[in-house]
């Protein structure tokens with residue numbers, strides 16, 4: 001667990017009570033002496049990689065024209081850009097850069113499964129993505145250079161937006177507040193608060209810590225898909241109590257009650273709900289990039305841990321758990337959309353893995369159970385954990 005969160009004078013409890021999902025917050029010097037996890041060159045390099053999600057947004061003030069290009073880019077793109085009014089945005093930097101994953105871990109006052117990714121933008125003077133709103137919470141941490149943030153007012157899908165721009169631009173929006181952020185300063189914005197960040201100098205780097213907030217339509221679709229996959233086609237609507245209807249065309253209240261009871265039966269099944277939601281919220285952001293890890297057997301792993309080996313959660317791996325509740329100590333562990341069960345000491349280790357990116361077990365290595373070693377070896381071979389030398 002981290003004992004110092006990047007919240008300035010505020011405790012995590014105060015932040016959650018007064019600001020989270022409620023109102024914006026500016027935190028000056030949230031991370032003192034902050035070192036950006038990537039340089040501008042490294043960010044441009046990432047944007048040239050096939051697997052990395054990136055965007056280049058430009059604005060031409062003379063023609064009032066916004067343009068959007070998706071990566072991967074080649075180096076010549078960057079060599080030929082104008083001196084002003086563009087920004088490069090690279091998504092999921094935490095998947096590629098261990099220091100970026102560590103930065104994300106500083107935000108552990110919000111549950112892991114609510115965190116989406118770390119996006120980093122690089123802009124030249126005047127660069128930005130324009131006035132817009134997002135549907136998720138975001139911490140905007142200034143990493144290098146300076147950016148002016150204007151913000152204010154809640155927007156939604158009915159808010160007017162330009163129809164001639166490839167990105168969301170709110171044309172009639174009037175900001176209510178304006179702040180200039182320098183390295184280490186951070187702005188928190190709840191969902192739907194309109195904002196506009198404009199780079200004030202040529203090496204303006206901003207880290208966006210973004211969160212997952214599943215839309216109700218996604219939750220319902222995913223849950224019903226999960227249940228649907230488990231059920232055979234022979235479990236069906238039945239009505240042995242059918243009585244004669246006056247009009248055969250009527251769908252009666254009794255029939256609707258039956259349908260409602262079928263749906264409620266699945267919704268009230270807490271085990272099914274847990275098994276679905278744990279997998280759903282830990283689904284990898286980029287499933288196509290999943291790669292298996294090293295094959296290691298439980299004995300080899302035990303000796304390696306005894307020698308001081310450190311287990312590290314893979315950058316981008318998603319870990320969460322659900323306690324079984326009263327009764328024997330046990331939990332369901334969810335990692336990258338897969339489910340495992342852990343009991344006793346294994347459950348303790350699973351909790352520790354969910355709380356922190358690294359785990360050192362040298363002192364307990366001799367007493368680790370087969371269940372623990374087998375679980376850890378499975379997580380290593382699935383690529384969710386890797387072994388680092390101390």
Ligand code: SIN
Pocket residue numbers: 087120121128129134195197206207208
């Ligand atoms: C940025 O320009 O770095 C942040 C974009 C945003 O406001 O979401």
Ligand code: CO
Pocket residue numbers: 132133134195
């Ligand atoms: Co935004």
